[in-house]
Each structure stands twice: as structure tokens, then as C-alpha cells.
Amino acid sequence: MRVHVADHPLIAHKLTYLRDKRTDSPTFRRLAEELMTLLAYEATRDVRVEPFEIETPVAPTTGIKLSNPKPLIVPILRAGLGMLEGMVRLLPSAEVGFLGMQRNEETLEAITYANRLPDDLSGRQVYVLDPMLATGGSMIDAIRFLLERGADDITAVTLLAAPEGIAAMETALADAGVPVQLVTGSIDERLNEVGYIVPGLGDAGDRLYGVV
Numbered sequence: 003m004r005v006h007v008a009d010h011p012l013i014a015h016k017l018t019y020l021r022d023k024r025t026d027s028p029t030f031r032r033l034a035e036e037l038m039t040l041l042a043y044e045a046t047r048d049v050r051v052e053p054f055e056i057e058t059p060v061a062p063t064t065g066i067k068l069s070n071p072k073p074l075i076v077p078i079l080r081a082g083l084g085m086l087e088g089m090v091r092l093l094p095s096a097e098v099g100f101l102g103m104q105r106n107e108e109t110l111e112a113i114t115y116a117n118r119l120p121d122d123l124s125g126r127q128v129y130v131l132d133p134m135l136a137t138g139g140s141m142i143d144a145i146r147f148l149l150e151r152g153a154d155d156i157t158a159v160t161l162l163a164a165p166e167g168i169a170a171m172e173t174a175l176a177d178a179g180v181p182v183q184l185v186t187g188s189i190d191e192r193l194n195e196v197g198y199i200v201p202g203l204g205d206a207g208d209r210l211y212g213v214v
């Protein structure tokens with residue numbers, strides 16, 4: 003699995019304010035969206051394109067355009083929703099599917115409570131958005147779900163990742179048979195005893211949308 007850490011100073015700056023416990027929800031939402039736009043630039047480096055003939059006012063030339071089928075963006079609810087606008091801004095012609103997942107805070111196992119995705123993803127490039135890769139359970143289940151439907155190139159985009167989650171993804175998806183990438187804003191130190199990323203930013207969903 004290719005792991006890319008987008009270590010740009012603007013990303014580090016925005017992540018610092020995102021992590022700060024004094025940052026309120028409206029600011030957190032704005033920063034998550036801005037961070038996604040910056041990460042999207044890295045995440046889409048291998049987006050599929052094809053030649054496209056045009057004429058400028060001066061001369062004919064061959065450019066490129068996004069290939070069909072267009073990529074599919076899949077935010078993992080709830081927290082992944084906070085990254086969606088930032089991604090769609092860069093890829094306005096992409097389709098969007100949804101996966102609702104919740105981690106049981108005792109067992110740390112993820113359950114899937116909702117999905118709205120095309121049945122057939124063959125030939126599709128898919129971008130899965132979730133700010134937090136902690137144990138990796140949620141992201142691994144999401145990617146397996148997409149693989150079962152035929153997705154043939156998957157990029158997970160996270161704001162933070164724990165080394166434990168990356169290792170779990172590498173093991174669980176070693177036999178995926180298709181390219182799987184991870185693009186993240188930071189690899190943090192570790193998970194704590196209750197499965198939270200350290201230093202992390204707390205519960206991303208709660209910080210975006212409140213404790214429900």
C-alpha cells in the first residue's frame with residue numbers, strides 16, 4: 003500500500019488549529035474543508051485522464067480531461083462529511099456515494115448502519131474520506147465493501163492516521179489485488195488505551211457536529 007504524508011507547511015498550520023481543543027465547531031468545519039482541498043491535490047495525483055483535442059484562439063492543441071467513468075467520492079458518515087465539500091470543489095464532476103459507519107467505543111469494532119452506493123463499481127476509481135484512521139477497522143471495512151463491488155483503484159484520504167491503523171490496513175488489504183493508497187495530513191504517535199489517536203484531535207464527529 004502506498005502511503006503518502008502531505009507534509010506541507012500550510013497543512014501543518016491548519017492541522018495545529020484543528021487539533022487545538024479551544025477551536026469551536028464552525029472553525030473546525032472550515033479548517034477540515036480547507037485541509038481536504040489541500041489533501042485533494044495530492045490524492046488526485048493519479049486521477050485517470052485522457053487526451054482531449056481543443057482549439058485555443060491561436061492554435062489547435064491536445065490537452066487532457068478526466069476519463070469516464072468519473073471518480074466516485076465516498077465520505078464515511080458522520081465525520082467524513084466534513085471533508086466532502088473540500089473534495090467536491092476540486093472534482094466537481096465526480097459522483098458521491100455514502101457509507102454510514104460507527105465504531106463501538108467499547109469493542110472498537112465498526113458497524114455499518116447505512117450505505118448508498120452504486121451496486122457496480124467495476125472500473126471505478128474511488129476516494130474514501132474519513133478524517134481519522136485510528137485502529138483502521140472502519141476504513142478497512144469500507145474498503146472491503148468497495149472491493150466487493152468491483153472498485154479497482156482506491157485512495158483513502160484522512161487528516162490524521164495512527165501507525166497502528168496504517169499497519170492494520172497494510173495487513174488486511176495486502177491481497178486486495180488492486181491499488182490501494184493512503185493520503186494523510188499526519189501520522190501521529192500512537193493510539194491510547196481507549197483507541198484514540200495521540201495527540202490527535204479528539205472525536206472528529208463530535209467536534210464537527212456536536213455530541214449526539
Ligand SMILES: O=P(O)(O)OC[C@H]1O[C@H](OP(=O)(O)OP(=O)(O)O)[C@H](O)[C@@H]1O
Nearest residue numbers: 080081104105135136137138139140207
Ligand atoms: O479507525 P477506527 O478505530 O475504526 O476509528 C476511526 C473511526 O472513528 C470515527 O468515527 P465514529 O465511529 O466516531 O463515528 P462518527 O463519525 O459518527 O463520530 C472516525 O470518523 C472513523 O470513522
Ligand SMILES: O=c1cc[nH]c(=O)[nH]1
Nearest residue numbers: 136198199204205206
Ligand atoms: O482519535 C480518534 C479515534 C477515532 N475516532 C475519532 O474521532 N478520534
Ligand SMILES: [Mg+2]
Nearest residue numbers: 205206207208
Ligand atoms: Mg465520532
